[in-house]
Amino acid sequence: MRIVVCIKRTPDSETRIRLAETGTSIDPNGVKFIISPYDEFAVEAALQLKEARGSGEVILLSLGGPETSETLRQGLAMGADRAILLRGDPGMDGLAAAKALAGEIRGLEPSLVLFGMKGADMDQQQVGPMTATLLDLPCVTAVSAFDAGEGALTCHREVEGGVELLEVGFPAVLTITKGKYEPRYASLKGIMAAKKKPLEEREAQGVEARLLVRKLSYPPERPAGRIVGKGPDAAAELVRLLREEAKVL
Amino acid sequence: MADVLAIVEQREGKLRGISNEVVSAAARIAAGMGGACHALLLGPSGMAGEAAGLGRYGAEKIRAAEAEALSVYHPEGYSRVVAEVAREGGYAVVVFPASAQGKDLAPRVAALLDVPLASDVTGLEVEGGSLVAFRPVFSGKAFATVAFSASPALVSLRPNAFQPRESPAAGIVESFVPSGLDPASWKVRVREFRASGGGSRDVAEASVVVTGGRGMKGPENWGLLEALRDALGDDAALGASRAVVDAGWRPHGEQVGQTGKTVAPKLYFALGISGAIQHLAGMRTSQTIVAVNKDPDAPIFQVADYGIVGDLFEVLPRLAEEVRKLRAGD
Numbered sequence: 360m361r362i363v364v365c366i367k368r369t370p371d372s373e374t375r376i377r378l379a380e381t382g383t384s385i386d387p388n389g390v391k392f393i394i395s396p397y398d399e400f401a402v403e404a405a406l407q408l409k410e411a412r413g414s415g416e417v418i419l420l421s422l423g424g425p426e427t428s429e430t431l432r433q434g435l436a437m438g439a440d441r442a443i444l445l446r447g448d449p450g451m452d453g454l455a456a457a458k459a460l461a462g463e464i465r466g467l468e469p470s471l472v473l474f475g476m477k478g479a480d481m482d483q484q485q486v487g488p489m490t491a492t493l494l495d496l497p498c499v500t501a502v503s504a505f506d507a508g509e510g511a512l513t514c515h516r517e518v519e520g521g522v523e524l525l526e527v528g529f530p531a532v533l534t535i536t537k538g539k540y541e542p543r544y545a546s547l548k549g550i551m552a553a554k555k556k557p558l559e560e561r562e563a564q565g566v567e568a569r570l571l572v573r574k575l576s577y578p579p580e581r582p583a584g585r586i587v588g589k590g591p592d593a594a595a596e597l598v599r600l601l602r603e604e605a606k607v608l
Numbered sequence: 609m610a611d612v613l614a615i616v617e618q619r620e621g622k623l624r625g626i627s628n629e630v631v632s633a634a635a636r637i638a639a640g641m642g643g644a645c646h647a648l649l650l651g652p653s654g655m656a657g658e659a660a661g662l663g664r665y666g667a668e669k670i671r672a673a674e675a676e677a678l679s680v681y682h683p684e685g686y687s688r689v690v691a692e693v694a695r696e697g698g699y700a701v702v703v704f705p706a707s708a709q710g711k712d713l714a715p716r717v718a719a720l721l722d723v724p725l726a727s728d729v730t731g732l733e734v735e736g737g738s739l740v741a742f743r744p745v746f747s748g749k750a751f752a753t754v755a756f757s758a759s760p761a762l763v764s765l766r767p768n769a770f771q772p773r774e775s776p777a778a779g780i781v782e783s784f785v786p787s788g789l790d791p792a793s794w795k796v797r798v799r800e801f802r803a804s805g806g807g808s809r810d811v812a813e814a815s816v817v818v819t820g821g822r823g824m825k826g827p828e829n830w831g832l833l834e835a836l837r838d839a840l841g842d843d844a845a846l847g848a849s850r851a852v853v854d855a856g857w858r859p860h861g862e863q864v865g866q867t868g869k870t871v872a873p874k875l876y877f878a879l880g881i882s883g884a885i886q887h888l889a890g891m892r893t894s895q896t897i898v899a900v901n902k903d904p905d906a907p908i909f910q911v912a913d914y915g916i917v918g919d920l921f922e923v924l925p926r927l928a929e930e931v932r933k934l935r936a937g938d
């Protein structure tokens with residue numbers, strides 16, 4: 360079974376974000392970049408499926424700048440078989456990204472395509488279902504676990520008040536959320552092996568952003584908060600403030 | 609033409625509260641663009657009447673797509689109907705709720721219409737006749753101002769970020785049966801629903817969120833949080849930190865933070881939560897934040913509007929009691 364996992368290079372969540380002088384992007388200096396956390400769940404899910412089946416191929420696919428090859432190597436070190444880097448910058452336009460990814464996926468003819476539920480940079484939560492729609496493939500979003508049977512997949516999806524079980528045939532697209540798949544650490548052996556695994560690199564065709572970032576700004580400062588008091592006796596005053604000052608009760 | 613289409617939501621035949629937020633925002637945008645606001649509801653036949661009240665929030669026309677196959681959300685059926693209505697109506701803007709359903713639906717409609725989507729926006733303005741959206745990026749560490757160079761412009765609105773606002777309009781209801789719906793051809797099949805111990809209100813959509821962290825000590829103490837939630841009313845939901853979810857005390861559906869849900873309620877309670885950056889990523893855009901922690905130096909106090917330093921096991925019962933007292937007096 361051939362599984363494609365789309366991964367994105369994003370800043371580590373611990374990183375402080377500074378805006379670049381252009382005002383439309385972040386300053387990458389001093390920022391640690393990682394595989395977007397949800398995408399790591401997706402890589403882990405793909406590796407577990409391949410291991411359970413005893414055969415198959417896991418291909419990592421990313422659209423990004425040349426530095427993204429480093430991110431793909433990290434995924435190869437986890438155990439993926441090969442990687443493809445499409446060089447291009449869709450900015451914030453998820454549909455532009457989806458078009459480039461879909462074009463590549465079509466040629467790979469995979470049985471399963473995995474995405475992270477959302478990218479840790481733009482937080483758009485859209486590229487997975489967009490790609491699936493462009494490819495006319497069935498898509499289940501926010502999957503916390505799935506079981507692959509012979510002809511079909513059963514997906515667990517957490518919804519209000521419970522878990523939904525959905526069934527879908529192959530080929531299919533899933534977006535993976537936190538759940539069953541705790542990402543493995545790359546072993547030293549894995550890191551060494553990754554250096555020799557195939558990584559194809561080429562320009563993405565026709566990536567045109569139509570959702571335009573005019574400006575990035577820092578979030579509005581929150582007015583300094585205050586400690587209402589110590590211990591249970593402060594509860595009455597807190598409730599009064601919530602009603603009379605904050606007007607939220 | 610600069611009309612705006614608001615996609616509204618029902619569950620089990622009842623219009624969901626978030627619909628009022630979406631229509632109010634859409635009506636304001638339509639006014640800024642010199643167009644009309646229409647609402648679109650998908651549901652089973654006989655559903656249309658439920659939506660009549662949307663006129664109060666500014667919908668000139670309410671279109672109800674009625675079919676048994678649309679009773680519950682299905683991505684394939686819903687995305688096709690919405691795309692068709694958006695295309696035929698020639699709308700300039702289509703507004704979705706960024707609810708659980710909206711997050712699944714909007715990207716598919718965007719792909720069908722071949723136009724980009726700005727997800728989970730917290731602000732909308734009309735500048736020089738065009739739509740400009742504001743949205744948090746990098747887990748709320750920055751905000752982006754975005755413009756669209758395609759029509760219609762698609763946006764989904766973060767729950768609770770837009771207040772419902774009354775601005776009465778005609779609210780003429782038109783129901784129709786969408787053609788060409790063929791559920792037998794849909795590729796995703798819902799097999800089963802397993803109810804869990806979790807609450808029934810989605811933490812991402814509730815207007816009040818009561819979140820417990822590791823300071824709660826164990827799942828057996830969640831009764832204290834439930835008592836506070838119940839005191840706060842129907843629109844309150846429970847949340848959890850990752851530490852709590854990883855320990856198996858609560859389901860992942862309740863997790864707030866970078867690898868959980870992003871919430872922006874009117875009122876957020878962080879109870880026994882230290883305030884790690886990944887937790888803040890999911891709640892820092894809340895309107896009012898309250899923290900209770902026994903450690904006066906806990907980082908959560910730096911983002912909280914109001915804090916109590918103290919032991920949860922003493923503070924929580926009193927807090928629930930005070931809220932109950934206050935609301936009983938209303």
Ligand SMILES: Cc1cc2nc3c(=O)[nH]c(=O)nc-3n(C[C@H](O)[C@H](O)[C@H](O)COP(=O)(O)OP(=O)(O)OC[C@H]3O[C@@H](n4cnc5c(N)ncnc54)[C@H](O)[C@@H]3O)c2cc1C
Pocket residue numbers: 372396820821822823824848849850851852863864865866867868869879880881882883884885886887890900901902903906918919920921
């Ligand atoms: C990639 C990544 C993603 C992550 N995603 C998330 C996420 O989505 N959501 C998330 O929450 N975390 C996330 N984390 C984890 C995060 O870094 C913290 O570890 C986590 O938020 C801590 O949870 P906590 O505040 O409940 O526990 P702790 O940090 O252990 O804090 C417990 C707090 O309770 C207080 N306390 C203890 N007893 C009492 C008492 N009796 N009365 C009052 N106060 C008391 C303590 O003073 C302390 O401040 C992520 C981490 C990484 C690396």
Ligand SMILES: Nc1ncnc2c1ncn2[C@@H]1O[C@H](COP(=O)(O)O)[C@@H](O)[C@H]1O
Pocket residue numbers: 365366367395397398420421422423453456460473474475476477478479481482483484485486487
């Ligand atoms: N440039 C990209 N390259 C590869 N995968 C991507 C890219 N952008 C988004 N994705 C995938 O789409 C998911 C959702 O991204 P987003 O819609 O930006 O939140 C991510 O978790 C990735 O799996």
